[in-house]
Amino acid sequence: MPSCLQQLGAPSGPIAPETVADLRTYLVEVPDPRALRGVRHSWTALLTAAAAAVLSGAASITAIGEWVADAPQRVLALLGFRPDPLTGLIRPPHSTTIRLVLAAADGDALDRAVGRFLQERQDPVSGRRAIAVDGKTLRGSRTKDRPATTLIAAMTHSGQVLAQRQVDRKSNEIPAFAPLLDGIDLTGTVITADALHTQHDHASYLHERGAHYLAVVKRNHPGLHDKVRRLPWHDIRLDHYERARAHHRDEIRRLKTTAFAHLDYPHARQALQVVRWRRDLATSKLTIERIYLVTSLPPGAATGSELAAWIRGHWRIENQLHHVRDLTFREDASKIRTRHLPRVMAGLRNLAIGVHRQDGHTNIAAALRRTSRDHQRPLTALGLT
Structure with a gap:
């Protein structure tokens, strides 16, 4: 690889745990659609637990439920789950509860929270920042009555997803370009995209x-x-x-x-x-x-x-994001189709990939295996300790 590319894309090394932003402070902005009656587990705790599980390599709702079920009491407490007032023990949520919560989550709000967390977590970038914009179709999300979910993402050339947005099923990526970038500070950045986004309106917007x-x-x-x-x-x-x-x-x-x-x-x-x-x-x-x-x-x-x-x-968004989600997380082979689940799981995978890249890992599969060996490691990476 040319030295100029290595310099632009090389991670700056693991981020000190004491300086890591707390993911929960961003997830509280994701609205809770549940009725108050019968709520047992904190909404933020459930989202945080799912994020920690995916950071450990969980590629399905079942795997997330298994990771949470195996978590020690101290880990469940750090995630935000409340103990039983009589026994003092924390009962982890069932995988069905996790499925219902993630299916009901607002994908746009979750992606905004993830993007802000990753921007706050990363070290300051020296020089001009480059951001790639590209879309991806979640092929496994297709049903008999609904086309596959298509997402458009904005990713730094060093591998962190700053924003993601679902493309309207009756449209294409072009109308989603400006709304995708609205929440990102673009001052002085360079935006790269494929020929589909060579549009006069896009150029004027970026200017x-x-x-x-x-x-x-x-x-x-x-x-x-x-x-x-x-x-x-x-x-x-x-x-x-x-x-x-x-x-x-x-x-x-x-x-x-x-x-x-x-x-x-x-x-x-x-x-x-x-x-x-x-x-x-x-x-x-x-x-x-x-x-x-x-x-x-x-x-x-x-x-x-x-x-x-x-x-x-620019093509790092294919190699460092889409390719990783397909091969490492088996995204295109996933049969998750219920409501918002395809979109939400994609957002959690973006979070995991971005965190591991910020911590200096170039092999995401190896980073997931390492994180999965200790329930404490994803919590440290997400700023919960």
């Missing part, structure tokens, strides 16, 4: 919020694509060059940038060309790909290495 963008230009904008493609790239100097060998292939990436004042895209200041040369080591097949982008960053605001790192770093 108003004080953010910059790197927008991929494809044939869905034929006029803009043709104008950028026809620039005299042969005469423009090279800004960045890198060569790497990974995934059984050699790869060369070349980046050129040029200032261009007459682009038909709001606040665009530069056009970029990325040329990727890939040679498969097994078949010797060579492929060449050219990608064009526009950015609102003025000339000199970022080096060629930084621009290349942000362009390549």
